[in-house]
Amino acid sequence: DAGVIQSPRHEVTEMGQEVTLRCKPISGHNSLFWYRQTMMRGLELLIYFNNNVPIDDSGMPEDRFSAKMPNASFSTLKIQPSEPRDSAVYFCASSWGGGREKLFFGSGTQLSVL
Amino acid sequence: GESVGLHLPTLSVQEGDNSIINCAYSNSASDYFIWYKQESGKGPQFIIDIRSNMDKRQGQRVTVLLNKTVKHLSLQIAATQPGDSAVYFCAENKAGNQFYFGTGTSLTVIP
Numbered sequence: 001d002a003g004v005i006q007s008p009r010h011e012v013t014e015m016g017q018e019v020t021l022r023c024k025p026i027s028g029h030n031s032l033f034w035y036r037q038t039m040m041r042g043l044e045l046l047i048y049f050n051n052n053v054p055i056d057d058s059g060m061p062e063d064r065f066s067a068k069m070p071n072a073s074f075s076t077l078k079i080q081p082s083e084p085r086d087s088a089v090y091f092c093a094s095s096w097g098g099g100r101e102k103l104f105f106g107s108g109t110q111l112s113v114l
Numbered sequence: 115g116e117s118v119g120l121h122l123p124t125l126s127v128q129e130g131d132n133s134i135i136n137c138a139y140s141n142s143a144s145d146y147f148i149w150y151k152q153e154s155g156k157g158p159q160f161i162i163d164i165r166s167n168m169d170k171r172q173g174q175r176v177t178v179l180l181n182k183t184v185k186h187l188s189l190q191i192a193a194t195q196p197g198d199s200a201v202y203f204c205a206e207n208k209a210g211n212q213f214y215f216g217t218g219t220s221l222t223v224i225p
Contacts, residue, residue, distance in 0.1 A: 004157075033212075039122075043158070043203070043215040056212060091157050102148055103205075103213065105157030 002026075004106035006092050012112045018080040021109045024073055025094030033103060034067055034077050035091040043091070049075065050098050061086075082113045122201070123219045133191040135219045137204035142185060144206035149178060149189045152218070153200045161189070161202075191221075199223045 005024040013019055025032045033048040047057040049069045057067070064083070069075040079086055089110050093103040127133045139147065145166035150158035164171045164178045164187075171178050177190040187204050201218040 042217040045212050048212065093157075100146065100207065100209070102160045102163055103158075104160065105150075107155075107157050 004092055004094050004104055006090075006106035006109050008109060009107065010110045010112075012114065013082055014114050015083055016081040017113075018078065019082045019086075019111060019113075021077040021090050021092075021111070023075045023077070023092030023106060025075070025092070026104055027073065029094035029096045029104070030072070031095045031098055032069060032075050033093040033095075034075070035093060035105075037089045037091060037108070046077070079111075082111075084113045087111055087113050122217060124222065125219055126222045126224060127194050129194060129196060129223050129225050131194055133189075133194045133198070133221060133223075135189045135191075135202050135221065137187040137189075137216055137219075139185050139187055139204065139206040139216075140214070141206060141208055142182075144208045146207040147178070147180060147187050148205045148207075148213070149176075149187075150203045150205060150215075151198075151200045152203065158203060194221075194223050196223045196225055 007022045031050050034046040035043050037043050046059045047067045048055055052069045065079055067077045089108045091105050091108045093105045095101045095103045148163040149161040151161050152158045162173045162176050162178050164180050169180055175192045179188045199222050201220050203215050203218045205213045205215045207213045
């Protein structure tokens with residue numbers, strides 16, 4: 001099993017640019033989560049999907065952030081326009097059992113907005 | 115133990131000694147708990163979990179203890195090895211809700 005696959009591993013962009021982060025969950029998992037990790041705030045849940053449907057997006061910081069899951073094997077997190085305060089590591093995780101089972105995390109995307 | 119804030123608790127142990135990492139969780143209704151290990155540059159990795167109908171669960175070299183009375187969780191690592199050096203997070207989950215993660219404890223194993 002390849003695990004949760006995220007791309008890119010690193011992203012450096014300038015303020016105002018659009019950023020798209022990608023995630024392929026583990027095959028057979030029905031829940032997908034996007035987390036953001038910073039030293040100041042730790043791991044924060046941004047949004048999670050169950051069976052490709054967004055269930056809770058209350059953690060999405062503002063309208064500049066959007067996430068989609070067009071099918072069971074792919075999700076994107078988009079930031080438009082990006083700002084320096086968005087710099088963080090973004091993790092995607094997946095699980096089966098509607099989020100009541102252990103999460104499997106990807107390796108993350110290190111985002112730097114200059 | 116863990117707390118939300120700027121400072122990451124640290125723990126240093128000698129190789130071969132046992133390690134105990136503590137976590138105070140916040141929601142008395144939480145009924146599922148997980149310990150994760152995060153090495154530098156990697157995503158959190160599942161170590162062990164426990165549900166609220168248990169007080170103790172053992173894995174390979176690791177034991178998790180749950181004290182619901184005082185809302186306390188601990189992770190014990192036996193015969194700590196250099197490869198155990200990482201940040202350890204506890205996560206709590208309440209039925210129908212998301213996982214909440216603590217800020218983590220940094221474990222350094224001294225050879």
